[in-house]
Every structure is written in structure tokens, then in C-alpha cells.
Amino acid sequence: MITTKGLTKVYRAGDRQVTALDGVDLHVREGEVYGVVGTSGAGKSTLIRCVNMLERPSSGTVTVDGLDLTALPGGEHRAGRELREARRRIGMVFQHFNLLSSRTVQQNVELPLEITGLDRHARRRKAAELLDLVGLADKARSYPGQLSGGQKQRVGIARALAGDPKVLLSDEATSALDPETTRSILRLLRDLNQQLGLTVLLITHEMDVIKTVCDSAALMRGGRIVESGTLTDLLADERSELARELFPLSEFGTGRPDATVLEITFQGDSSGRPFVSQLARTYQIDVNILGAAVETVGGKLVGRMRVELSGSHRDNVVPIGYLREQGLQVDVLTNTVNGAVA
Amino acid sequence: MTWDDMQPLLWTATQETFQMVGIATLVTLLLGLPLGVLLVLTDQGGPLRNRVVNKVVGAIVNVGRSLPFVILLVALIPFTRWVVGTSIGWQAATVPLAVGAIPFYARLVESAVRGVDRGLVEAVHAMGGSTWSVVRKALLPEALPALVSALTTTVIALIGYSAMAGTVGGGGLGNLAITYGYMRFETNFMIVIVIELVLLVAAVQLVGDLAGRRLSHRGGPASLLARLRRA
Numbered sequence: 001m002i003t004t005k006g007l008t009k010v011y012r013a014g015d016r017q018v019t020a021l022d023g024v025d026l027h028v029r030e031g032e033v034y035g036v037v038g039t040s041g042a043g044k045s046t047l048i049r050c051v052n053m054l055e056r057p058s059s060g061t062v063t064v065d066g067l068d069l070t071a072l073p074g075g076e077h078r079a080g081r082e083l084r085e086a087r088r089r090i091g092m093v094f095q096h097f098n099l100l101s102s103r104t105v106q107q108n109v110e111l112p113l114e115i116t117g118l119d120r121h122a123r124r125r126k127a128a129e130l131l132d133l134v135g136l137a138d139k140a141r142s143y144p145g146q147l148s149g150g151q152k153q154r155v156g157i158a159r160a161l162a163g164d165p166k167v168l169l170s171d172e173a174t175s176a177l178d179p180e181t182t183r184s185i186l187r188l189l190r191d192l193n194q195q196l197g198l199t200v201l202l203i204t205h206e207m208d209v210i211k212t213v214c215d216s217a218a219l220m221r222g223g224r225i226v227e228s229g230t231l232t233d234l235l236a237d238e239r240s241e242l243a244r245e246l247f248p249l250s251e252f253g254t255g256r257p258d259a260t261v262l263e264i265t266f267q268g269d270s271s272g273r274p275f276v277s278q279l280a281r282t283y284q285i286d287v288n289i290l291g292a293a294v295e296t297v298g299g300k301l302v303g304r305m306r307v308e309l310s311g312s313h314r315d316n317v318v319p320i321g322y323l324r325e326q327g328l329q330v331d332v333l334t335n336t337v338n339g340a341v342a
Numbered sequence: 343m344t345w346d347d348m349q350p351l352l353w354t355a356t357q358e359t360f361q362m363v364g365i366a367t368l369v370t371l372l373l374g375l376p377l378g379v380l381l382v383l384t385d386q387g388g389p390l391r392n393r394v395v396n397k398v399v400g401a402i403v404n405v406g407r408s409l410p411f412v413i414l415l416v417a418l419i420p421f422t423r424w425v426v427g428t429s430i431g432w433q434a435a436t437v438p439l440a441v442g443a444i445p446f447y448a449r450l451v452e453s454a455v456r457g458v459d460r461g462l463v464e465a466v467h468a469m470g471g472s473t474w475s476v477v478r479k480a481l482l483p484e485a486l487p488a489l490v491s492a493l494t495t496t497v498i499a500l501i502g503y504s505a506m507a508g509t510v511g512g513g514g515l516g517n518l519a520i521t522y523g524y525m526r527f528e529t530n531f532m533i534v535i536v537i538e539l540v541l542l543v544a545a546v547q548l549v550g551d552l553a554g555r556r557l558s559h560r561g562g563p564a565s566l567l568a569r570l571r572r573a
Contacts, residue, residue, distance in 0.1 A: 115475050
């Protein structure tokens with residue numbers, strides 16, 4: 001649905017150059033919620049703003065719903081007609097909501113429809129429908145100054161949906177909100193994604209956001225995408241930095257040097273089964289749990305556990321095989337001389 | 343001089359002042375507003391960024407603002423004659439008044455429009471709006487309270503200038519104060535005129551403030567009170 005190829009953005013200030021994006025390839029499939037995470041200055045904001053050409057990339061292409069936006073005419077600050085029409089089909093929500101304080105909630109939602117040239121009657125009907133969808137039907141006549149942050153963002157989302165977009169871009173939409181409001185906004189995004197089949201590309205610096213709503217994620221650093229994939233795949237990959245961030249296991253014990261330490265990742269169905277006690281009973285071995293975490297990621301239960309089996313790796317080949325047969329992802333951590341886990 | 347003598351004179355002069363200031367305000371609004379917006383749009387980072395236009399318009403505005411009004415009054419006589427057909431009377435005074443106020447208001451408009459959150463401009467762009475949509479839907483409505491207060495300041499400045507126009511036979515209250523109060527030593531009459539001018543300025547300020555407050559919907563203390571009252 002959204003594809004970027006070799007996206008590069010270089011800012012020039014005098015003779016200084018800053019590379020904000022350095023060859024970014026991104027692929028967001030239709031109907032998924034895709035999260036780009038990174039620290040500030042990683043280039044994620046530039047990336048999302050390049051997707052609807054609020055910033056024109058220095059090179060590379062952006063394709064949204066089959067349309068190559070980079071090929072459409074217009075400067076960075078003055079879009080041509082075709083680009084403006086393409087933007088009407090891409091909704092965008094902002095960190096600071098960007099609502100017009102001079103307009104009521106309903107008038108704010110009507111704004112994009114005024115730009116499209118819809119008549120008054122249709123605008124009013126559509127706005128009422130959208131406010132109902134985001135749960136703010138009773139606030140239609142309020143001004144943004146009278147709303148809480150979460151309510152403002154709901155208005156922002158309703159406004160972004162006014163043009164019946166297939167794609168919603170979310171630029172740190174929850175970063176100015178408290179944790180509880182953040183959850184309710186994320187739940188709303190998830191619902192919209194499922195009800196309307198909306199493709200969502202969001203950027204955030206909070207891992208929690210990725211964990212709560214995303215199907216896929218990418219990690220950005222220094223203008224590049226360091227890793228990306230579906231959360232399921234990322235979590236199954238023991239080298240994945242993102243997975244480690246989603247499941248910080250650093251405080252888990254590392255086990256005795258003469259024992260075998262396993263890291264077990266389980267998702268979906270297998271998380272419901274008592275495999276530790278089954279393992280202990282079947283092979284009459286002692287299983288020492290060094291640490292475990294279970295979380296809901298993208299609506300699915302995912303867990304990670306670090307366990308210690310007495311004896312060397314060779315002694316435990318059969319139990320490890322058993323665990324793998326259960327559909328669990330098992331990684332054997334080799335203990336180095338100083339006891340640290342490699 | 344009795345009050346009965348003053349009244350008709352005051353009435354005519356007040357009308358002249360109103361006409362001068364009124365027409366000059368209208369012209370100022372018509373030309374100063376687009377000029378101020380143009381200054382923002384053509385500036386670096388604006389949607390119509392254009393160094394040349396920005397610098398030229400900026401320079402004209404600066405020159406217009408730095409010329410003392412009295413000099414403008416005299417220097418513009420040929421232009422005034424060409425526009426209104428005469429160089430004396432309140433009609434003639436409107437021309438330099440407007441010319442003096444346009445750059446003044448344009449600068450105030452510029453700073454008012456610059457005060458609008460850039461995020462709103464971006465939001466309108468993101469929903470597929472043109473530069474014209476940005477101006478009409480975001481910049482002007484959001485800056486409206488500030489634009490009204492800028493206009494209030496301009497009208498008050500115009501009332502002050504109009505008194506100066508009186509010195510060159512421009513008519514109005516200023517003219518009256520000079521010819522009767524100053525030249526004929528009618529101190530009482532001068533005091534009456536000064537009081538009228540003070541009241542006039544106070545009234546304009548009051549109306550401007552009220553209008554500005556009414557137009558502002560930001561969640562300030564005023565709306566907080568309203569919310570408490572409703573609860």
C-alpha cells in the first residue's frame with residue numbers, strides 16, 4: 001500500500017549538509033498497522049512527511065496505493081493539483097493535533113470536505129458520522145480549547161478520515177498524551193484499522209505503541225531502517241534488536257556456567273500450554289526459571305522465558321528437541337568463561 | 343465661545359474625522375491585509391517563498407513606515423490631487439492617511455499571521471489544500487483576533503494622524519483644535535475637542551477589545567470560567 005524505494009532526504013543549511021534519510025526502503029502492506037520506531041533525530045518524522053510529500057525527498061520514490069507521488073509535479077511548499085488530490089486520500093494525524101481553534105469540533109472535521117468542495121449538507125452529515133465513529137458526537141459544537149488532549153486527538157482522527165482515505169499517517173499521535181489516553185487512542189486506531197480496513201503507518205518513540213497496535217515494525221537509526229518485519233517474525237528472531245526492546249530480558253539471570261541456558265519464545269497457541277511442567281515430568285529433569293515475560297503484542301499473547309537445565313548442551317539435546325516439537329522457538333545460549341551470555 | 347457656538351462646529355468636524363478615518367481604514371484594510379499576508383507567504387519557509395518579492399515589499403513597507411507623517415502629507419500632494427482632484431479638505435487628507443497606515447497595518451498583519459501555528463498550515467497542506475486554502479481556512483481565521491486588535495491600533499493611529507492632517511487644512515477635529523483652540527486662544531474649546539478625541543480613542547479601543555475577545559476561542563481563563571459555570 002505504501003512503498004518507498006531508496007528514499008533519501010538531505011537538508012542543506014549554507015554549506016552544511018544533514019542527511020535525514022539515507023536510502024530508506026519501506027513496504028507497508030494493505031490493511032496492516034506499521035510502526036516505525038526510533039529515537040528523536042533518527043529520521044522517522046522526515047520519513048512520514050515524505051510519504052505525503054510534505055517534504056520532498058532528495059531522491060528515491062514513494063508509491064501510495066499504486067500512485068507514484070514523487071512523479072507528481074509541484075515544489076516542496078506548493079503542491080500541484082494532482083498531488084493535492086492524492087493527499088486527500090491520505091489522512092494524517094499530528095502530535096499536537098493541529099486543530100483550528102477558531103472552529104468548532106464539527107467545523108474542524110468539515111474542513112477537508114470544504115477543500116474538496118463538498119456541499120454543506122453532505123459535509124454536515126459526514127462530520128456527524130465521523131464524530132460518532134470516534135465517540136465525540138456530543139462535542140460537535142465545542143471548541144478545541146474546551147477539550148482534553150485525548151478528545152482533541154479524536155477530533156484529529158475524525159478529520160483525517162473525512163476524505164475516506166485508505167491510508168492513515170500518524171505522526172507521534174500519542175506522544176503528547178498520558179498513558180491511559182494513549183491506550184484509548186491506540187485502541188481507536190486499531191478499531192479503525194479493523195473496521196475500515198485502513199492501512200496505518202505510524203511513527204513513535206515509544207515501544208509500547210508498537211507492542212499495542214502494530215502488525216509490523218521497523219527500527220530507524222541515523223536515517224536508515226536497521227531492521228523491519230512483522231512482529232511475529234521479529235520476536236522469533238533472537239538477534240532482533242526490536243524484539244529485545246519489546247522484551248527486555250537483560251535483567252534475567254544468566255545461569256550457572258556448567259548448566260545449559262535456553263531462551264524460549266512462544267506465541268499464540270503454544271502460550272496456553274504448560275510446557276515447563278510437561279518437560280520436567282516427561283524427562284525427569286529440573287528446570288530452573290531464570291526469568292520470563294509474557295505480553296500482548298499486536299493482540300497476540302507472546303512470551304519469552306529463560307530457563308536453566310542442569311548438565312551440558314549435549315546432555316539436553318532430547319529435551320530441547322521436545323520443546324521444538326511443541327512449536328516453541330528455542331535458542332541455546334552458550335555460557336562464556338566469565339559467565340556472561342553471548 | 344458658548345456651547346451653542348461650539349456644537350455645530352464640533353458636529354461638522356466630527357463627521358469629517360469619521361469620514362477621513364473611515365475611508366482611510368477601509369483602504370488600509372483592503373491593501374494592508376493582502377500586503378501583510380504576502381510578506382508571510384513569500385518569506386523563507388512560506389508556501390510562496392520568493393526572496394525578491396519579499397525584499398521589495400519589505401523595503402517599501404519599511405520606507406512607508408519610517409517617513410514622518412507630516413512629510414508624507416506634503417510630499418503626496420500631487421498624488422492626492424490626481425486621486426481625489428483636490429489637495430485641501432478632509433477628502434484630500436484621506437489619501438496620505440491611507441498611504442501612511444497601509445505599511446503600518448501590513449507589518450501588524452505580518453506579525454499576527456506569523457503567530458499562527460505552522461502545524462495548522464501543514465495540516466491544511468496534508469489534507470490537500472492549496473496555498474489559497476491555507477490563507478482562507480487557516481491563516482486568516484486563526485489570526486482574526488490578532489488582526490482585529492491590529493486594526494484597532496491602526497484606527498487609533500489614524501485618528502492621531504487625522505489631527506495632524508488638520509494642520510495643512512485637512513479638516514476634521516484636529517483642524518478645529520488648531521484654528522479655534524490654538525490660533526484664536528479658545529482654550530475651553532480646545533479642551534472640549536481634546537476630551538472628544540480621548541473619548542473617541544477609548545471607544546475604538548473598547549470596541550476592538552470586545553470584538554477580539556469574542557472572536558477568540560482559545561481555552562483561556564474566560565472559557566474556563568464558562569465551563570465552571572456550566573458544570
